[in-house]
Amino acid sequence: MNGTPAAVVQLIRDPPHVPQNGAVCPVSVHSCQHRRHASTALSQHIQDLSGPEQRLLTKLYEGLIGGQRASLAECITLVETRHPRKRELAQVLLQRVLAYRTQQEAGNGGKPVAFRVGLSGPPGAGKSSFIEVVGKMLTERGHRVSVLAVDPSSCTTGGSLLGDKTRMTELSRDMNAFIRPSPTSGTLGGVTRTTNEAVVLCEGAGYDLVLVETVGVGQSEFAVADMVDMFVLLIPPAGGDELQGIKRGIIERADLVVVTKSDGDLVVPARRIQTEYTSALKLLRRQSRSWNPKVVRSSSYTGEGIPELWATIESYRDAMLASGELQGRRKAQQRVWMWSLIQENVLCHFRNHPSVREALPHLEAEVTKGAISPGLAADLLLKAFSSSSSSS
Ligand SMILES: Nc1nc2c(ncn2[C@@H]2O[C@H](COP(=O)(O)OP(=O)(O)OP(=O)(O)O)[C@@H](O)[C@H]2O)c(=O)[nH]1
């Protein structure tokens, strides 16, 4: 919290439980106290903001909840920033949006107002083409759909997001859809923070479906599985080699497996993969008491299987909502999110600490030479960090 204004600290300690737009709802004495704390925290913080900052936040917030795409894009840019002051502003904005969402959920019987689906799969599995077709179907049915494309390799390859845009041409022109590549600064913590925050903003802007696409390489798909209501794995009807890269751990996390490209000559291999995965899933531990993971086939070229597949997704949502598991999952995810932010920040703090920076090159060299053990080097660095941290 170093450098964080006291009011932000208090705002974080006492997150507002009520909307900021004066809505009145029946409350208990306990929530009245919360309301007092929250409004005190907020008004203190508002004093901290300069006039232009306040005006900027109000403009962004009002544009966002008014459903304006340009404001949503600007808000996401704000949460993605690395600029320290802007990051603080982003937290105030998010806090307001969260309060607004809580109010909406209260009006919805305590149930989430939007549904979040994570889509992952190996490179070229057909994820973007799938989202284009599903997204169009959903906007035609009156939904508002946002798509966040997370690509942790984008900072090194730079190319794949461009591909995404060209494969979602129709959806990107659709007024009821919002597509946004999410740059991630290459770290897993970056994926978690910016994507989670972007999801909150999309929901605040009135998108009732949030789709998060991620390439199934590295760890980003696990981070995405930790931030959605339903995790869908897309598998191409390909040979064993191409499927080798799919980690067992991620198959365990899937609520639904979709075998893509089930058209033309690929129907036969797609059926085979469907059978293989159906038996594989039976061997895995059940994740949920209200849902058994399923394996379905679809084609984005012919559209076959797509409406049925979405019906399956809806029956998952209904079952998970009815049992309360979905709400429980979201609560657990809030904790995971917080801890992943702490981990990211603590590590950054550690690396930037003067004593650590001073000792690190020498100790790293010693460890590489085999002169001292990694355990001892880590102990020395942690000692340098904690002794000067506590004396400062
Ligand atoms: N036959 C067939 N090909 C498909 C289908 N869907 C996608 N493809 C092709 O598969 C290739 C990859 O499709 P994308 O939708 O870009 O796949 P992706 O998983 O988003 O790819 P990355 O984002 O690069 O990981 C493209 O050449 C598509 O034309 C389908 O339903 N049937």
Ligand SMILES: [Mg+2]
């Ligand atoms: Mg793609």
